[in-house]
Amino acid sequence: MPSSRPHLLTRRELTVAGAGLVVAAHVPDAWGARLLRQSAKVGPGRFLDGVASGDPSSTTMVFWSRLTTDRQRSGARLVVATDEGLTRTVATVVVPTTRGVDGALKVRVTGLSPGTVYYYAWHSRDGVSDVGRTKTLNPAGSAAAVRIACSSCQNWSQGFFNALTDAAAQEPLDLVLFLGDYTYEYGPRDQVRGDPSPSVDLQTYRDKLRLYRSDAGLRELHRRQPVAHVWDDHEVANNYTDNNPAPSQLQRTAAYKASFEWLPRMATASDRYRMYRSYQLGATAEVFMLDERQYRTGFGDGQPRQMLGRRQLDWFKGALARSSARWKLVATPTMFSSLSVAGKGTNSDQWDGFAADRQEILDVVAGVPNTVFLSGDTHTFFTSRVRRGGARTGPTVATEFVTGSVSSRGLPGFEGASAQAIFDASPWISFVDGDDHGYGLVECSPAAVRVIYRASGLDRPGLPSRNLAVYDQAAGANDYVTTYQEPSQPVPPEVTSNQPLPPDPGTASPATLPAEPGARSLSSAHAPTKALARRRRKHERLVRQAQLRTERRSTRRRRRRS
């Protein structure tokens, strides 16, 4: 018999429902009571992997180190000061670490002064780290000159990282750009140095980074200069983005994670492994770092072929067009200009394989003067003019300096290609040197940019560096002038061998240095103090002697060959 009452809950039902709510509300709280809080504290561990700083801005810096300990949790105190003795402390912070991040210690310190040199060290219960040095970027609007080093491709087994020792010895650089192939995933190969195992998972990628960081040059570079790194393929596996075969998600993610653990940079909230970003070096220069691997599509994934991915490409085009800096330095891990070798075609793993993306960028670059591409990947020093029509035709809209490799040998994709074969097929390229290895030094002032190729030997540690070539580019010219080129280098057709070459800027008189008053100079004549001038004179003498020795050696070698 149907009830005449309205269909509402009875008292009993209400009681049961209320009890249910109480249970539901109570149970998770009880389960959540298990967390005991531990404050961050200085713990055990030793600093066996050096120190590093990087990812700078004018007021912030990311500081890095790593604790070696068998404890699952630990921590260390960072002290930042304005003097080498760490007495004038400006910041101190306790940073926790766990086994989950392999003992990595990372912290972004804010509130620093722009354009200032800082010293820092880490303290744990078991020891103190080396004292590191770093420098914040110049303040916005500053017209002061900036100096940047640019390197890529360091293969442990193929040689010692002497180029980085040279870069580390420079007076505080504003930034060191590392453009990919910071490590190589390969295992044992019978070369200059033994590399015990290949990188395939999280532990082996970490082991690889630990091995590379044990190189004295690399460790010293990180200790003395702020670094910004962007990866290429070998941080994961050779050409892994071609998906032939595709790496496992574990391998790819493990490599990314290890790379973030070991380098001084912080994750981005919206995109964990985002690397593309720009660094504003006052009003003089802005550096655009491009990630050309993580978002690459179009290889067996059913997506259009893109080097940067749409989001990064749009960001880059917008940021480049908006940039108010005098020099726009585009840091691209792979070579931007077209690279053809007579009889061998092009390498589709670099920008030549992504013509549509490149053209889209070139259309923006055409309206943005003073754009300079700084590149890596090819293990070869290249100097090139970037042309608007697909990089092969049309007017020159930018220049490109491929700053060789730290130690990797061979031209990927074109092994054995001669310089002449490259000049013949790629007349926009005016310098090729795959036999020497080193890095590039970029000195920017509002009036001009100077790019110096530095090279050093690989076969044993401590070999000196020398200048390979020097280029000067005046503001607004969108073209460079060859200021110096080592006599033994092959000369492209447009530069006749009879053309007198200016003296090596390393031994140049002060008059040949840029007239820009704010330009930084390493010359003893421009030293602010007598003591520094004395030190610089000694350094210059040593450099001259080293160059003389190198020249004599190369002359002897040439004679022997002839």
Place this chain on the structure above:
Amino acid sequence: MRRLRVVGIGTGVVLWGLGAGTAHAAPPPNDAASRAVEVAPVAAENGPVPSLEGVAELGEATPDIGTPRCLGPKSFQRTVWFRVPGGPAQRVRLDALTASGQPDQAADLAAYVQPVGVIRPLTTEPQACDGPATRATDPGIELNVPPGQDVLVQVGFSAGRTASRAILSASTLALPQLEPPRGDAVADAVGMPFARARTQRLRGATVTERDPAEPACATAGSIWRRRPVRQTGEQVASTRGRDASALTAFVGKRPSGTNAKACRTANSSRTTRIEVPFRARKGQIAWLRIGTDKYAAGRTRTAVSGPCDPTPLHPITRTRVTVGAPARRARGKRTVRLRVRLVGPCLRQARITVRRGKRIVARRTLRTLVRGTVTVRVPRVRGAKVPKARYKVSVAGRAPKAKRQRFGVSRRVRLR
């Protein structure tokens, strides 16, 4: 009919309350512990891969009703499960990696060691967990697992996280077959005397299926000790040894994640002392978990005492030394045992010195917690049957709460 309706409404409300706000569309196949997917081997172009992979698709995953949320009530809101197969005694290393293209949101990670031969997954108590709630940038777990025991791995995201994918990396390392130390499992916890330090073997310590997780003081292996609490108040547990990594105190009928009272980790890699103060009532059982990260670890020395005076120690006035004459049966042939009873606060470190005249005849240093009776052996006076000499006993040391505060107290006694 009405009863059915009442039960139905009650059950519905409970379930709604537990699972409110979760997605329900097409959960992944390994959404529940009973359907955990075994971590799989993967290949790499440049060599064999020792680690195993689990891809956690968490976009549509649901929470686990009845499973503890190890990292707080908001943790493990969306979870999936994996299984690491058992083998010989092994060190299991688990890492939850944030996938490429995802926001910077660390996953929640928990491990459940399964008993041998279990049919239904045991998920009442996680043995380890890690995640953003413990301020871990990337969660990682390391466990020494006894032979033949699988490990269920729960990967999830807390409420409010938008990430939808995480990658589980699992690697195992076979450990040498060692006899487990005494008290390796909670059920085998060894009783401890009051206020007396005892040496424990840590070598071969593992994490077993009843060990509750304590993420703030996580260790790869642990042993258990227990002690009924004599008096209500603040107790202090202390352990000293090179290989002890953490000390955790639980109070209750049996240790669980909800009754952990306090924990501390070792401050140094060298020989170190870990002290854990915690409150307990008379009659309760204090459970001490001594953790180590080394499988081939050495020994540690542990003591528990209390109640301790919670107020800061006053150097002399609050420490009383009672020296009792040795009982006849306690007399040795060459030495006399002098009992020193320390009353008052729990001492962090104490040195008992016995002087006869100006000469020091006995000394004992106590490096772990001290409170109660301590015996010092005093050599006999040559030629005398009974050492009827006058002695001066002095105690000096440091208190646990005021580490820099030192104290000293002495008393003259005459042995008869």
